[in-house]
């Protein structure tokens with residue numbers, strides 16, 4: 001993908017190295033309808049119906065486009081409760097791509113986290129990670145453990161363009177291990193492509209150092225490889241030590257130094273499902289019993305066999321730089337367009353999606369009025385584009401019930417891989433720019449119904465005042481009869 005140069009270099013755009021052979025019709029509702037739909041959805045973009053959404057940018061999870069080879073492989077799935085050939089093909093693909101011996105199948109990424117937490121986290125124990133992910137933290141705290149974050153300070157500076165903002169702060173990690181004592185640390189978790197701080201990558205060098213520190217201290221090292229695909233692209237394009245390594249070399253190296261690797265196949269491998277893999281039989285045996293208990297038999301783990309076939313092929317496609325470049329290059333394009341328009345963005349562009357800095361755009365809305373969720377509703381009203389809040393609303397409250405204000409208030413515009421065309425990405429940038437120019441009209445939100453666990457998924461909110469009506473009226477005035 002990246003090696004195609006345009007004759008007129010000023011017109012260079014990212015170019016897809018695939019063609020579209022199956023399409024899905026999209027509908028763009030008039031702005032008045034969009035206003036109604038977001039209200040019906042309790043101002044939570046998760047509660048919108050897909051039929052009411054023009055560009056679904058809420059996530060990259062389970063919505064990536066499959067290749068012809070994935071679809072073809074699905075048709076030869078071997079459906080049996082135990083011992084299916086599909087499982088054998090999948091484990092072979094995992095061996096090839098990661099070089100690991102053992103594999104426990106799960107229905108998706110958070111199921112791996114549930115099993116890891118049940119097996120290794122005891123009340124009062126700590127888990128250290130570059131940054132938490134929502135479901136990871138929920139499983140760890142449910143077991144009575146706590147999470148300590150150790151990303152380098154630059155990681156949470158929105159405009160700091162160091163290339164690996166997801167890196168661990170190594171001196172702090174060493175110091176914290178000394179202070180807490182290795183026996184009180186359930187595991188150290190490296191999250192590739194750090195989700196909550198803008199899809200920012202971790203360098204190979206940093207991952208190797210963390211694994212080494214864990215080894216020296218007898219602490220379990222765990223890699224969450226759910227967002228590894230984009231992270232691999234950044235390692236290859238930004239890190240000197242990866243220049244002469246193939247994608248497979250990098251994946252093998254990582255899997256050889258980590259005690260456990262797990263991932264959501266809804267992300268890594270353009271499929272559905274999840275996996276825990278390792279070279280350590282003893283660790284696998286500790287977790288194995290939970291698979292039939294929570295997931296399904298050991299040769300399907302809650303996955304549908306057709307998904308397992310898609311996963312096997314998708315993992316092999318992860319080794320193809322032309323496939324894995326598409327996501328990060330489209331994200332880069334979207335971030336660059338918005339940056340040109342003056343919209344505050346998380347930079348440099350990461351993986352997973354473009355991250356709009358709602359905190360900076362809406363300084364007049366305090367954390368407890370959900371600025372990022374308010375901006376996400378405004379973007380839906382303006383363009384039928386469904387992003388998601390990544391800020392205080394996505395946090396858990398503190399044990400005493402007070403709000404834990406997020407370091408960053410972001411709206412994530414995920415770019416599912418191989419799904420959108422460049423004109424759609426341009427449209428998205430255009431509507432976000434309009435929202436930005438009308439930011440003074442945007443007000444806050446307040447809770448109407450707040451669930452106690454993972455509230456961002458299904459909580460309902462109300463606007464404070466009639467700012468959404470004013471925004472929709474301004475849109476109509478500016479755009480005339482355009483949808």
Ligand SMILES: Cc1ncc(COP(=O)(O)O)c(C=O)c1O
Nearest residue numbers: 108109110133195224226264266
């Ligand atoms: C880094 C990371 N880990 C784990 C998960 C959980 O995976 P799943 O959605 O398949 O449960 C996600 C999902 O977004 C993720 O981004």
